[in-house]
Amino acid sequence: MVYKTVELKDGRVATLDWLRESDLPELVEVLNSVIREGKYLFMNNEITDMEEERRWYKQGKREGMLYLITRMDGKIVGGASIRPYTDKRSHVAEFGIFIREGYRNLGLGTMLTNIFAEVAEKHGFEVLQLSVYATNERAFHVYTKCGYRECGRLTQDIKFLDGPYTDRILMELILKQ
Numbered sequence: 001m002v003y004k005t006v007e008l009k010d011g012r013v014a015t016l017d018w019l020r021e022s023d024l025p026e027l028v029e030v031l032n033s034v035i036r037e038g039k040y041l042f043m044n045n046e047i048t049d050m051e052e053e054r055r056w057y058k059q060g061k062r063e064g065m066l067y068l069i070t071r072m073d074g075k076i077v078g079g080a081s082i083r084p085y086t087d088k089r090s091h092v093a094e095f096g097i098f099i100r101e102g103y104r105n106l107g108l109g110t111m112l113t114n115i116f117a118e119v120a121e122k123h124g125f126e127v128l129q130l131s132v133y134a135t136n137e138r139a140f141h142v143y144t145k146c147g148y149r150e151c152g153r154l155t156q157d158i159k160f161l162d163g164p165y166t167d168r169i170l171m172e173l174i175l176k177q
């Protein structure tokens, strides 16, 4: 069932749906394409173990993960999620997002980031947190535009496979003071 239909900067339309277990093979294929780029995500290796992926999905559901996938022309082109922490941090959730190459700079990332701030608020979360590589200026720009603020920095936290280091910037969006 379509959660929302959104219009992109170029006039094309994308749909947002809650992730289902049956979407996992296609989602993994898209995620792997971003992992292969080597610049944005933590993982060095592509996801190959679908059983592990299904376990991740089921555990995420149990723990209150909310995950939207974006489709254009019927194909998954990106996803975003919030995943709650537990115990004394259960008012906090971690936000994550990726858009497939070829579908970036069309406004999707901004829309998903804003939508998840609303979704998180509706679900009673008070703080959203994320981290972004200092080299990922586009992502940093989008998060800042959507109200996140830099609240810390881990120096040389990331070492790319081809050698250089980058800092990891911690960002937060306070939903309830």
Ligand SMILES: CC(C)(COP(=O)(O)OP(=O)(O)OC[C@H]1O[C@@H](n2cnc3c(N)ncnc32)[C@H](O)[C@@H]1OP(=O)(O)O)[C@@H](O)C(=O)NCCC(=O)NCCS
Pocket: 034, 040, 041, 097, 098, 099, 100, 103, 104, 105, 106, 107, 108, 109, 110, 111, 131, 132, 133, 136, 137, 138, 139, 141, 142, 145
């Ligand atoms: C980061 C990401 C989620 C943003 O989504 P998107 O759909 O491309 O973003 P949008 O189209 O909504 O907005 C892009 C904005 O960045 C700006 N931008 C593009 N390249 C930029 C750059 N190198 N530096 C700064 N800003 C840049 C665009 O001008 C646009 O700004 P505007 O809307 O204020 O004009 C997406 O590009 C992506 O998934 N990238 C690869 C994976 C990734 O980085 N995930 C996040 C890890 S923390």
